[in-house]
Amino acid sequence: MVNLPLLVVGVVVLILIAMAVKITRQYERAVVFRFGKLLGEKGPGLFLIIPFVDRIMRVDLRVREIDVPKQTVISSDNVSLDVDAVIYYKVTDSCKAIVEVEEYEAATSLLAQTTLRDVLGQNELDSILSERDRINKTVQELLDVATDPWGMQVVVVTMRDVALPENMLRAIARQAEAEREKRSRIILAEAEYQASERMSEAAAFYEKTPVALKLREFQTLTEIAKEKNLIVISSGAAGEDGGIGATAGLTKAFTER
Numbered sequence: 246m247v248n249l250p251l252l253v254v255g256v257v258v259l260i261l262i263a264m265a266v267k268i269t270r271q272y273e274r275a276v277v278f279r280f281g282k283l284l285g286e287k288g289p290g291l292f293l294i295i296p297f298v299d300r301i302m303r304v305d306l307r308v309r310e311i312d313v314p315k316q317t318v319i320s321s322d323n324v325s326l327d328v329d330a331v332i333y334y335k336v337t338d339s340c341k342a343i344v345e346v347e348e349y350e351a352a353t354s355l356l357a358q359t360t361l362r363d364v365l366g367q368n369e370l371d372s373i374l375s376e377r378d379r380i381n382k383t384v385q386e387l388l389d390v391a392t393d394p395w396g397m398q399v400v401v402v403t404m405r406d407v408a409l410p411e412n413m414l415r416a417i418a419r420q421a422e423a424e425r426e427k428r429s430r431i432i433l434a435e436a437e438y439q440a441s442e443r444m445s446e447a448a449a450f451y452e453k454t455p456v457a458l459k460l461r462e463f464q465t466l467t468e469i470a471k472e473k474n475l476i477v478i479s480s481g482a483a484g485e486d487g488g489i490g491a492t493a494g495l496t497k498a499f500t501e502r
Contacts, residue, residue, distance in 0.1 A: 273304065273305060306336050313361060326370070337397065373407060
């Protein structure tokens with residue numbers, strides 16, 4: 246005949262053992278409270294607790310992300326823009342994450358929103374658009390300092406999108422077009438300046454060497470003679486006796502009909 250009291254005791258013991266044995270994964274830690282007092286951190290792996298006396302709270306130590314909702318920000322030059330960001334963080338001290346703050350993820354999200362608005366409000370629109378890396382680094386450092394007492398580390402902060410009003414987009418497009426026009430005019434002016442320098446050097450050289458000028462004239466006549474139905478009249482250069490001769494060349498092309 247089965248001993249019923251012994252069987253009940255055995256079942257109760259097995260239940261207590263099952264409740265006392267806890268397992269945490271490699272990326273988890275268990276914060277143990279005994280009679281409401283912090284006992285410490287357990288894990289990873291197998292550990293024992295006292296049933297009905299100890300209470301555990303599991304904390305994930307992996308890097309996690311927080312999607313910061315879109316924030317309406319006014320820059321230092323009074324431009325309104327919408328910005329949203331992504332924050333990557335991890336828990337470095339599970340006991341602090343449980344004891345020092347009620348909901349560490351929600352608290353980090355709210356802190357990130359206010360910090361993002363504060364930092365962007367201190368920068369002009371051009372800086373926000375062109376210096377994202379610097380702003381991301383600044384926000385990350387501020388959040389890391391603020392969340393360190395909570396046993397957390399902010400790893401990366403990234404602004405995902407910066408939305409501008411339609412009128413500001415048109416203004417930026419006009420500014421970019423004006424900047425390109427400015428660069429093109431500067432390049433053209435620089436080319437004209439370099440060309441004028443070369444022409445001045447060539448004129449000085451021809452002045453010193455009249456023969457070179459005459460050869461250049463003959464070359465030009467040869468190029469002009471390639472055209473049809475033209476009459477070319479060239480004035481001769483001064484000869485050794487100081488006289489001036491005239492040379493007329495007719496390069497008229499006749500086509501057969």
